């Protein structure tokens with residue numbers, strides 16, 4: 374995820390492509406009810422004690438609301454927020470301005486926190502635990518270490534790869550929340566609300582269709598909605614009917630399950646060239662003339678989740694659902710041939 378969120382400090386507003394659609398308060402958020410209920414208790418208690426919230430970690434795939442939670446928490450707490458991202462930090466000194474500028478109860482949000490270099494991560498330990506950092510003043514034989522006391526702040530970390538966080542960093546977060554994918558009903562509600570924010574008229578059936586093709590992810594639903602709105606304004610009378618939504622999504626080659634062209638090429642390669650597998654991801658990537666990382670990060674997670682592909686020790690395999698979806702007859706691999714676990 375190459376997005377960078379740039380802070381502007383004071384107001385917590387930042388250069389954010391999603392700003393117009395991003396909920397600003399927790400009651401504006403859709404879904405994630407359990408997470409919201411737990412956070413509201415923590416926020417309420419922290420406000421009553423007039424203390425900073427405990428450090429928090431949000432994990433989950435891109436576009437599910439990690440940054441949105443941080444933004445809403447800052448509004449609920451009525452404190453400042455600084456937003457930054459792990460890869461921007463090269464050395465511990467890069468963290469110092471963020472930590473020394475932190476005010477009591479203010480929020481420091483670090484996206485992609487698993488990408489902090491080890492030295493930077495270790496520098497965070499005392500900052501998180503004791504609100505203290507050590508800085509070195511002077512050089513050579515005159516160099517002296519000074520303890521600098523920080524205001525009690527809240528670190529909110531977000532990660533798509535919780536497994537890559539080191540144990541010591543993970544343990545320093547008092548609150549850890551995993552974000553789940555959204556149901557079609559929840560996404561439909563998001564699409565309808567956001568259509569109002571974008572001042573576009575939309576039929577309920579069109580909102581449902583956009584949601585079904587949005588991979589259970591609010592950011593994708595927002596992007597699809599913006600495209601369908603553009604299409605409606607350019608090719609129709611501006612109203613998003615079911616017919617307009619279908620035509621717009623077809624033009625982008627997004628199918629009924631939300632697969633795009635690259636997803637379908639992956640499946641076609643798997644069944645057309647590798648006879649449904651098992652096939653190694655490197656071999657598939659090579660045949661498709663794309664990179665293994667692109668397939669692993671951007672294509673496979675959704676295909677695996679949708680049971681259009683299964684992973685076995687010998688490689689990726691198509692399922693009965695793959696053939697049904699692509700309307701291709703499954704190969705006859707013979708009675709004794711090894712079959713995908715989802716094959717009947």
Ligand code: ADP
Nearest residue numbers: 391394395402403436437438439440441591592
């Ligand atoms: P992440 O930080 O997990 O990658 P974001 O918080 O940036 O994802 O979410 C992307 C967009 O999806 C937001 O701008 C917002 O419009 C929308 N969104 C995410 N979660 C919700 C939610 N629970 N309710 C409504 N909209 C949401």
